[in-house]
Amino acid sequence: MVTTRAREGRVGTASRILDAAEKLVQVRGFNAFSYADVAAEVSISKAALHYHYPGKAELGEALITRYSARFGQAMLALFAAAGTAQDKLAGYVGLFADVLREEKMCLCGMLAAEYHTLPVAMQASVLSFFADNEAWLTQVLERGSAEGSVRLTGPARDTALMILSGLEGAMLVARAYGDVDRFLTTADRLLSGLYLSSP
Amino acid sequence: MVTTRAREGRVGTASRILDAAEKLVQVRGFNAFSYADVAAEVSISKAALHYHYPGKAELGEALITRYSARFGQAMLALFAAAGTAQDKLAGYVGLFADVLREEKMCLCGMLAAEYHTLPVAMQASVLSFFADNEAWLTQVLERGSAEGSVRLTGPARDTALMILSGLEGAMLVARAYGDVDRFLTTADRLLSGLYLSSP
DNA sequence: GTCTATAACGAGATAGAC
């Protein structure tokens, strides 16, 4: 069942609020944006913002939930699509690169930096995001290893963690330089050594 | 020439301010600590703080300057010490691990997350820190390659960047979990493949 | 659902005494 709003492709206020807030968090951080910033971006009053999201903690929670769901769907699509482990990993790197091209940090990478200042509910959600990514990467690596397209020299989970952490760090540093190529080069290096065709 | 203060090992107010502020930034971030926080930690008034560092921008600058100098000295010591490239890299990883053990993020990794909210002088100093680290790693890798203890499959600089970014990201993620072992495991994975003795 | 108005608080920063 689809509401009129969805059928017509219109976007509700709650969703536009999330769009604006998400961008602000990914560019400036959770502690460096205000309700006033979001309100101005969406062209509503701060009070209306509080109607949709009572406080910053609730808004932050909603941000992570939506972001994780979207990222999870993208990972699922990559996993289901035809292609080798190498293809899936290239697609995965592309997800991060797309974020970086907008001068944004991964939402949960940004929140990880601010971790010790976050409401506990947000902290837990950040860890869930990392756990989901780790699990996806582990599956891809194990399948690739079973298929013979990936060479693992230790537990798949360790390599999964290395890839996730490496990509987050590569975004962090490359974004400071405003240099997407820097990210792509580093991503290549992170994955080199995994494939049997590597030199 | 040594001042009485230095000879007696006493620590001046300016230095104690930097100690407190540095910790606060590494744990909470530049945008999540206040002059009041530092003043309380050092047991002086906010006004006294402003006497030593006129504004947050100047304090931030001083933090990066001192941190970079300290880190640079440690890197120099590692470079000068006897040992293989592998030894130097292990020592380098140890520098990051020591920071993480105090639940702190690398100062400049934290500031990289907040990059787009920083005063321009601080932004430049953050990039300098990264450049210094990159240069050191490149030298170590090239020397190791020349000595035959390191196997490079591309430009040393690319691998240097991968190691730096990877360690920053590993800190970011491991710190959220409060798990130093997670960092160490990831660091091992990042460097695996570099050494000729690797499986 | 959205608004204006305002409360309540903390931030960075300054003045001027000691």
Next chain:
DNA sequence: GTCTATCTCGTTATAGAC
């Protein structure tokens, strides 16, 4: 150098009208 007192502004959040 350090203090108390104060200023100004931005922040989150609420009240109540429309």
